[in-house]
Amino acid sequence: MRKFCWLFILFTHTVFAQSAFEINQKLGRGVNMGNMFEAPSEDAWGNPFRDDYFQRIAALGFEHVRIPVTWDIPSRAMQNPPYTLEAAFLQRIKLVLDQARSAGLMAILNMHHHDRLFEAPDESKARFLSQWRQISDYFQDYDHDLLFEVLNEPHGNLTPEKWNDFFRAALAVIRDKNPERTVLIGVAEYGGLSGLPKLEIPEDDHLILSIHYYEPFAFTHQGAEWAEGSSQWLGTLWENTDREQDQVKKQFQYAQNFAQTYNLPVHIGEFGAYYKADSDSRVRWTNFLARWFEQQGFSWAYWEFSAGFGFFDPGTNRYNEALVNALLHNPMPEPVKTVTETVYESNFSQDNHGWGLQVSGSAQATLKRTADGLELTVDKSSPEAWHVQLSRGNIPLKKGKQYLVTFEGQAAAQASISSYTGMTRSPWSSYSGFSSFTLEPVKQSFDYLFLMNDEADPAARIVFDAGSSVTSMTFHSIRIAEIVTDKEVVLSLPKAEKVSLFPNPGHKLVRFSGIPEDARAELINLKGETVRNLSTEEIRKGSFSTKGIPAGYYFLRFNDQAIRLVIL
Numbered sequence: 363m364r365k366f367c368w369l370f371i372l373f374t375h376t377v378f379a380q381s382a383f384e385i386n387q388k389l390g391r392g393v394n395m396g397n398m399f400e401a402p403s404e405d406a407w408g409n410p411f412r413d414d415y416f417q418r419i420a421a422l423g424f425e426h427v428r429i430p431v432t433w434d435i436p437s438r439a440m441q442n443p444p445y446t447l448e449a450a451f452l453q454r455i456k457l458v459l460d461q462a463r464s465a466g467l468m469a470i471l472n473m474h475h476h477d478r479l480f481e482a483p484d485e486s487k488a489r490f491l492s493q494w495r496q497i498s499d500y501f502q503d504y505d506h507d508l509l510f511e512v513l514n515e516p517h518g519n520l521t522p523e524k525w526n527d528f529f530r531a532a533l534a535v536i537r538d539k540n541p542e543r544t545v546l547i548g549v550a551e552y553g554g555l556s557g558l559p560k561l562e563i564p565e566d567d568h569l570i571l572s573i574h575y576y577e578p579f580a581f582t583h584q585g586a587e588w589a590e591g592s593s594q595w596l597g598t599l600w601e602n603t604d605r606e607q608d609q610v611k612k613q614f615q616y617a618q619n620f621a622q623t624y625n626l627p628v629h630i631g632e633f634g635a636y637y638k639a640d641s642d643s644r645v646r647w648t649n650f651l652a653r654w655f656e657q658q659g660f661s662w663a664y665w666e667f668s669a670g671f672g673f674f675d676p677g678t679n680r681y682n683e684a685l686v687n688a689l690l691h692n693p694m695p696e697p698v699k700t701v702t703e704t705v706y707e708s709n710f711s712q713d714n715h716g717w718g719l720q721v722s723g724s725a726q727a728t729l730k731r732t733a734d735g736l737e738l739t740v741d742k743s744s745p746e747a748w749h750v751q752l753s754r755g756n757i758p759l760k761k762g763k764q765y766l767v768t769f770e771g772q773a774a775a776q777a778s779i780s781s782y783t784g785m786t787r788s789p790w791s792s793y794s795g796f797s798s799f800t801l802e803p804v805k806q807s808f809d810y811l812f813l814m815n816d817e818a819d820p821a822a823r824i825v826f827d828a829g830s831s832v833t834s835m836t837f838h839s840i841r842i843a844e845i846v847t848d849k850e851v852v853l854s855l856p857k858a859e860k861v862s863l864f865p866n867p868g869h870k871l872v873r874f875s876g877i878p879e880d881a882r883a884e885l886i887n888l889k890g891e892t893v894r895n896l897s898t899e900e901i902r903k904g905s906f907s908t909k910g911i912p913a914g915y916y917f918l919r920f921n922d923q924a925i926r927l928v929i930l
Contacts, residue, residue: 380506382568385544386627388507389468389661391652391690392426393419394632396666399455400430400474400514403437409669411458412676416465419667422681423690426468428631428663430514431455432475433493434486445492452500459501459508470546470631470663471501472511480518487528495535502539510536511546511572511631515553522550522560530564537566546572546629553631555617556798559776563624570661571621574632577613580795580812581647585638586670591791598813600635600643602650602912603845604697605766609809610654616800618658630655630662634671641684649688649695657694664689696912699887702766702843706757706824710735710839717754717840725749725829735770735838740777743832747780750829755786757822757842759793759814764845767794767824768809770838773801777831783812783842786823793822801835811845861925863918872927873905874918883920885911885927 380388397409404410419427433439438451455471462469473493479486494512501508512532516525529547536545545568551557553574563569576582584595600606621628633651635644648664655662668674673685708715710731717736719729726742727750740750759765767783779799784792794812824842828835861876877883883896885906893911900906908929917924 382544382570383627385506385509385568386570386629386661387659388425389470389509389629390425391423391656392428392468392470392661392663393424394428394430394663394666396430396671397669398430399458400432402432402435404454407669409676413461415667416462416467418674420465420467422686424467426470426661426663427462428470428472428511429455429458429462430472430474433473433497434476434478434489439489439493441489443488443492445489445496447493447496447500452496456501459504463504463507468507468509470509470511471497472514472546473497474514476513479513480516480520483520483524483528487531490528491531491535494532495538498536498543499539506543509544509546509570510540511548512536513548514631515574516548516550517552520550522557525550526560526562533564533566542568544568544570546570546631548572548631549574554798555613555800556778556780558617558620559778559800561620563626569626570629571617571624571626572629572631573617575630575651576633577610577797578795578811581639581643582635584636586636594815595795595813596638597640597815598643599640599764600647602646602695602698603700603811605700605809605845606811607650607654607697609811610651612806612808613799614658615806616802628658628660630660632663632665634665637670637672645684645688646695648685649692652689653692653694698912700766701846703846705759705765705842705844706754706840708735708837708840715754716756717752720751720753721749721829723749723829727829732836735836737834737836738826738828739834740829740832744829747778747827747830750827752826752828752837753823754840755821755823757783757824758820759783759818759822760844761814761816761818764811764813765794765842766809766811766845767840767842768807769840770805770807771799771801771835772803772805772838773831773833773835774803775831775833776803777801777828777833777835779826779828779831779835781810781824781826783822783824785819786821791816793819796827805836805838861918861920861923863925863927870909871905871907872929875904877901877904877920881920883918886917886919886924 397407398404398411401407438448440446459469479490512529533545547569549557549561580595581598581600583589583592584598586592635647665671668676673682714731721727723744723746725744727740729738738752779801780796782792782796783794793814793816797810799808863872863874879902881901883901885893887893896906911929916927916929918927
């Protein structure tokens with residue numbers, strides 16, 4: 363009888379144990395409870411937790427919550443041995459987790475803002491591991507719908523190499539009492555895609571890869587008070603163009619390959635756009651990412667519920683319905699076709715075509731032209747990637763225009779680089795923000811978009827910071843083009859000088875004047891395709907609804923004339 367019971371327990375455990383992929387699928391769509399428990403005190407940042415929040419979140423249709431917690435502050439944890447966590451604070455977090463579970467929500471519990479660990483990791487390692495031993499022991503009896511995330515956005519002196527070591531050590535501590543609990547492994551260098559090539563994955567069957575995504579940074583953080591220079595980014599739009607969508611897909615290609623190699627499910631632990639961004643652009647960006655992440659099989663947690671990136675206003679108890687719909691209800695949006703005009707295109711057949719190499723600090727590197735393009739070899743890397751810079755000036759940029767930078771490249775071994783377009787003089791500011799890329803042994807195409815918010819610069823420069831990896835890299839082609847949004851020549855039609863559209867950009871209802879009542883009128887896209895024909899009644903009234911028409915650039919054509927219209 364005893365042998366039968368043992369076999370039955372083993373059988374039921376085998377049947378009902380859930381893999382990391384199954385757990386990740388159950389996580390599905392989530393939201394971060396930001397600016398609450400990672401604040402120095404629960405109400406320090408004006409966004410305290412409320413007991414009705416999880417019922418609200420579950421009712422909307424979310425399936426999990428991510429709960430960022432700062433444990434390592436004196437009011438919550440002893441700073442000297444034995445590093446005891448405050449019992450009252452542990453009980454408070456337990457109450458919050460219990461409320462999440464009562465609402466039917468899975469929960470991710472993390473460690474956030476361990477500032478001393480980022481400044482002095484070796485000195486802080488014992489405290490960090492002790493804290494995780496206490497957290498994991500305290501919550502060991504929870505079921506598998508509670509997940510642990512070891513550390514949010516490792517950075518600073520907690521280098522990628524150190525982070526690999528620290529994660530293994532913390533995982534071993536957690537596994538002592540939580541042998542099968544799913545644990546999220548984040549990425550060094552602030553949790554984004556750029557640090558992924560340096561991440562080492564321990565042998566463990568219950569891990570989920572966690573990635574944070576805030577690209578383009580100049581869009582998602584425009585006007586953010588803590589981001590230096592962000593006021594210059596105000597007005598940056600995200601228009602759901604084919605190029606913007608392609609940029610996301612290309613940036614994630616390495617991560618998808620990485621996850622497949624290590625058989626890891628992927629969780630997007632944070633993504634969001636600050637409230638100072640154009641509201642329609644926020645909706646378009648959020649809508650595309652939420653649907654695209656789901657198409658890839660990623661779970662995700664939006665940053666965040668009720669503060670600067672959020673969709674709920676605690677003061678009025680009202681939702682930003684457009685953002686909620688973008689996250690949970692809107693289908694995948696069709697991209698807007700991009701039309702471009704070349705500003706600069708490389709030609710390496712004769713010489714370096716104006717590209718030069720600047721090496722500084724402790725780095726060592728050389729540049730030469732080959733039959734395949736420009737070959738940059740880094741013989742000695744540097745902690746500062748900009749110590750090896752490939753750049754070219756004399757790029758004319760116009761104020762208020764949007765630009766697309768594209769390049770083809772590869773490397774002998776995986777290499778992380780970043781690129782930007784900016785000033786050729788002090789203070790050497792970036793106009794574009796900084797975009798990170800991973801070069802691999804196979805040739806790939808990369809791109810990034812930016813809006814020129816600064817004054818016109820007739821001699822800007824394109825820069826590649828490449829000093830962080832010892833390898834050789836080849837740049838096959840480099841191009842910058844202006845995004846064209848009002849080229850009537852696409853249609854080969856004269857402009858309708860006497861016709862007015864208002865509002866333009868338009869939303870929901872567009873009115874017009876100057877079109878004869880007996881005219882035939884149609885709305886066409888930039889490819890010249892008819893989107894819809896206006897009815898006789900609409901022409902007579904001088905207005906039409908844009909319901910069901912994707913946001914983008916169009917022309918209202920009638921009697922072989924056309925006038926440009928932007929639909930939001």
